[in-house]
Structure formats: C-alpha cells, structure tokens
Amino acid sequence: MVQTSAERVTVCYLNELKKSGQKITALTAYDFPTARILDECGVDIILVGDSLGMVVLGYENTLPVTMEEMIHHTRAVSRARKRAMVIGDMPYLSFHLSLQDSIRNAARFIKEGGADGVKLEGASPTRLQLVEALVEAEIPVMGHVGLTPQSVQKIGGFKVQGTDEEKAEAIFRGALALEKAGAFAVVLESIPAELAREITASLKIPTIGIGAGPDCDGQILVINDLLGLTSGYLPRFVKKYAELDRLISGAVTEYLNEVREGCYPEDQHCYHLKSEKSGLAKRVRQKVLGKRK
Secondary structure, eight states: OOOOTTSOOOHHHHHHHHHHTOOEEEEEOOSHHHHHHHHHHTOSEEEEOTTHHHHTSOOSSSTTOOHHHHHHHHHHHHHHOSSSEEEEEOOTTSSSSOHHHHHHHHHHHHHTTOOSEEEOOOOSHHHHHHHHHHHHTTOOEEEEEESOGGGHHHHTSSOOOOOSHHHHHHHHHHHHHHHHHTOSEEEEESOOHHHHHHHHHHOSSOEEEESSOTTSSEEEEOHHHHTTOOOSOOOTTOOOSOOHHHHHHHHHHHHHHHHHHTOSSOGGGOOOOOGGGTTHHHHHHHHHHHHHO
16 A cells, blocks of 8 residues: 655655556755755655766766765755655765775765665676675665766766667666665666666566656656756756746846845835934944044
8 A cells, every 4th residue: 555645755665656556756856945845745756866966066977976975965855855765876986996885885875864775876796796785784775777877988978878789688687686686776767768668567676767768667857957957958858847047047137136226125125223222323333433533
C-alpha cells in the first residue's frame, strides 16, 4: 500500500510506487528555500546534485565540485524537507580513490549533511564493489548509468549514450549489476527511450530518467533548468516550466530605476519616531557634530 503524502519517503515507498505503476517525482535543489518549496509541493526525491557546480557555482562542468561544497548544500536542503527523500550526489574524486575514503565520504552525507542516501556514477567492477560496501555500511545508494557527467572528459562531451549495440549492452548490464550490488534505484541519463524502457522493465528497483524517455519509473530535472534560470545551451530533454530569469530581470531593473529616481523607499517602507520623540534625531545630530568640534 502506498504511503500518504504526509509520510516520509523511504526506499520501500519508492518500490511500492514502481509496483503500482505510479510515477516517482524527483528534482534537484541546492538551498533551503528551494527545497522547502519542492517538499511542500510533494516531490518524492530531492537530489542535491553536483550539477550545483554549473548552475549555482559557475563552473564549466561538475568536476571542480568539492565534498565540502556538497555537504554545505546538502545540509541546507535537509533542514528544509519534511517528507521528501534527500540524496547527496558524491562529487568527482570523492569515491575514486580508496574504498575506505569513499565510505567515509558517503557517510558524511548522512552524518553531517542529513541526507537519506547517496548517488554515485558508473557501474565498473570497482564501483559495484563500492556499492556493496556502502550498502553493508547501511548507506542507501542510487546508481547512475548512461551519460555520467563526471566522465565528460573521457566520453568527449555531453552526448547521448547507448546508440550502438555495444554501448547499449554495457549500459543495460551496468544497470542490472547495480541492482544486484544493492542499489535502491538507478538514474538513466541521456539514453534512447527504447533502451530505457527495456531496462526499466527488467529491473525490480525503480529507474529515474533524465533524457531517457517516458517509460522510466520516475523523472528528474535540474530545478534551475525547469524554472528558466539557466543561460546558454540546454539539452533537448529539458522543458522550461517558467521563465524566472525574465521575471527576476524585470524586478531588478524596476528596483534600480526606482532607487535612481528617488521613488523607493516610499513612506510606507520607512520607520518613524513617535511624535513625542520627534526632536530626537536633531538633538543627536547636534550632540555628535558638537562633540566633533
């Protein structure tokens, strides 16, 4: 039986959604006010993605993002949510070195960031071993195959993956292996919809699509893309549900004009002394200027 919207989202709840055919909703967030809104709207999963490097911190890609930055933003998001599952995205080099360091970094998302689990990219033998170790350490893991942004240098850019049989098979096998290793869900990014449909039908755990067609068990988008706050190129799969950049630009321009023209602040935006203290400001001025002499 599916939980009510007031209850905290758990791995079991996501599995029930998959079994019932009800779609899982997921979005990224990087700060308290955005996470609060998403949580109140009823989103199932909030991913504190390393995409914050590009959409919040201004990096060219996700590679420079540090553990400290991820923990900082995850902590803010976790303070805001009441219902949604919060997942921390393990940044580049936080799970690429020793197994012990990788487990320690993942645990920081739980202990310091307040997250419910972590996401990591790839399905190589080493990554699968790490997933097993994290699950053994009681840390829920969301896998990620297809386009893995941390591999952007290796794959030569943000390109659709799995369009030939060999690569499609590798992605398929990777998703199956992540399930076997104990991942509770798998993100499928930028792969043909037909491939995503077959993977979704073959897995017992939920698939979360981003540029992977409508047949995944759930969908995720970067919140800045959805709200129209991202400038420049956007992937084909992005749908803008708002144009907040225009609204913000209009509001800021109006503010600048009003300040320059002396229209803001108006009397309604000001504090005033009570009538019996009306001379206080002048007396203070005289005292201060008198002492300065």
